[in-house]
Amino acid sequence: MSGMERGMEIPAESPSVDAVxxxxxxxxxxxxxxxxxxxxxxxxxxxxxxxxxxxxRSRARGRRAWAPPCPHSCERPGCDRLVDGERLRRRAKFCSSECERMAHSRPAPVHACARVGCGVAVPVERARHGGRYCSDQCARLARRERSTAHSKRSRALARQRSAARRDRALASRLEALSADATARIKQLEAGTAAIAREKAELEEIALGHEAAARDLAGWLWQLACAYGDQIVAHERVRMILTHYLPEIRGHGA
Structure with missing residues (x-):
């Protein structure tokens, strides 16, 4: 047997894989x-x-010894019975399922009738089913009052909307009239300015004509002085001369 084979041998004293x-x-x-x-x-x-x-058991040593539960009173207010038997073993708080249901049930609220002016309390049966009124008559009256109030609000809202439409139309009309008046005022101002310019020009022209007429009257008077009074014998010429030459009025007379 070679050395490699001797190295792979399992010693007799070593345990096998399937050892007991x-x-x-x-x-x-x-x-x-x-x-x-x-x-x-x-x-x-x-x-x-x-x-x-x-x-x-070894871990539980030293713990408090178990004691059976003692009967106790039902936790529902107004119930004097004891919780015992099977419900006690289940650690129940109430003596019966009826007491448990009554304890967890929500009592019906007691309130007055919801109709304005009626102070009668709502019966328990009607309150349990969500009723808000003490009787069917109160419910009908309340519905009628709500319908009347709704009609009034609808009519008031319609009037408000109509008034709002009229106000909008009037505001639009006033805005249009204001714009038209502004345009007309601008046109009048432009016309007034044009008239003022024309008037100034006419005044300048009139002043020029008056100066020319005064010069003409002076020339005529000089001619009359030089060539005799025959040139001023005409009545219209004398009137023009006396108008533009006031200094010759006494002389002509």
Missing amino acids: RRCANPDCEKAVSPARGPRAKYCSRTCTNRAAARSH
Whole structure:
């Protein structure tokens, strides 16, 4: 046998893979089957449960001893019966399912009739079903009042909308009239300025004509002085001369 073969030999004293293991339960002498896996400590589920129970008992040592529950009064207000028997074992707070339902049920609210002017309280049966009025007559009257109020609000809203439309139309008309008046005022101002310019020009022309007429009258008077009064014998010429030459009025007379 070669050295390599001697190195691969398994010693006789070393345990094999399928070596027999003893159950970890002190009360059991059986061996652990290889079929339970390499990490199994117990031979069966029974030994596992017994070991777990023993461990639990060892941990529970020193705890307070268990005492059975004592009967107690029902927690529903107004009930004097005791909670006992099966409900006590289930740690119930109420003596019966009826008491539990009554304790958790919401009582019907007690309120006055919702109609304005009616102070009668709403009956329990009507309040339990969500009723707001003490009777059917009050409900009909309340519906009629709501309908009347709704009609009034609708008519008032219609009047407000109509007034708003009229106001908008009037505002639009006033705006148009204001724009037209502004345009006309601008036209009048432009016309007034043009008239003022024309008047100034006419005044300048009149002043020029008056100066020319005065010069002409002076020339005529000079001619009359030089050539005799025959040139001014005409009545219209004398009137023009006396108008533009006031200094000759006494002389002509």
